[in-house]
Amino acid sequence: xxYLQFIVLASLCALLIYSxxxxxxxxxxxxxxxxxxxxxxxGEDSFASSSVTAxxxxxxxxxxxxxxxxxxxxxxxxxxxxxxxxxxxxxxxxAMEYSNVMSDxxxxxxxxxxxxxxxxxSGTISILERDIENxxxxxxxxxxxxxxxxxxxxxxxxxxxxxxxxx
Numbered sequence: 001x002x003y004l005q006f007i008v009l010a011s012l013c014a015l016l017i018y019s020x021x022x023x024x025x026x027x028x029x030x031x032x033x034x035x036x037x038x039x040x041x042x043g044e045d046s047f048a049s050s051s052v053t054a055x056x057x058x059x060x061x062x063x064x065x066x067x068x069x070x071x072x073x074x075x076x077x078x079x080x081x082x083x084x085x086x087x088x089x090x091x092x093x094x095a096m097e098y099s100n101v102m103s104d105x106x107x108x109x110x111x112x113x114x115x116x117x118x119x120x121x122s123g124t125i126s127i128l129e130r131d132i133e134n135x136x137x138x139x140x141x142x143x144x145x146x147x148x149x150x151x152x153x154x155x156x157x158x159x160x161x162x163x164x165x166x167x
Contacts, residue, residue, distance in 0.1 A: 030129075030139060030140060037052060038064075038165070040073065040159060041157070042071070043155045047098075049066035050068050051066070052065070053065050056080075062137075072097075072100075074099075075096055075141070081130060082128065083127060085126070086123070088115045088144075089118075089119060096121075097113065097116070098157060099112045112149075113146060114148050123142055123143015134164075137165055137167060139162055140160055142159070144156050
């Protein structure tokens with residue numbers, strides 16, 4: 001009887017210890033895309049960059065440009081430390097822009113949506129990881145931006161990710 005109680009008690013202890021073991025936290029979403037890339041859903045279309053470049057200007061400002069075949073997404077951020085950067089409004093130095101080359105019956109035009117100086121625009125660019133040694137940033141972004149020539153037309157950018165973009 002004591003032997004059976006010992007086995008049951010030992011089994012319960014083993015179960016308790018095993019069930020309380022630390023599990024690794026899930027990987028951040030931006031790690032699901034290639035290094036030095038950017039992806040997002042823009043309106044109903046998918047955007048995947050073929051190249052991403054970044055440059056620093058003035059003291060802390062950073063500009064990130066991601067391009068695909070006919071489209072591009074750009075950010076201007078007042079800093080490149082980890083944190084959330086709001087875009088949109090009339091007095092905001094952070095900005096998000098989407099451009100797309102459109103073709104209609106042989107006529108080509110450039111369509112630009114922006115958050116810069118647009119009251120109807122809003123969104124967030126989040127730098128979730130900054131690697132100071134390798135000078136890269138990773139994070140996410142989303143928002144509603146406004147057609148630069150018509151404030152009544154907007155486009156949504158969702159599920160935006162960027163991974164180890166060099167600055």
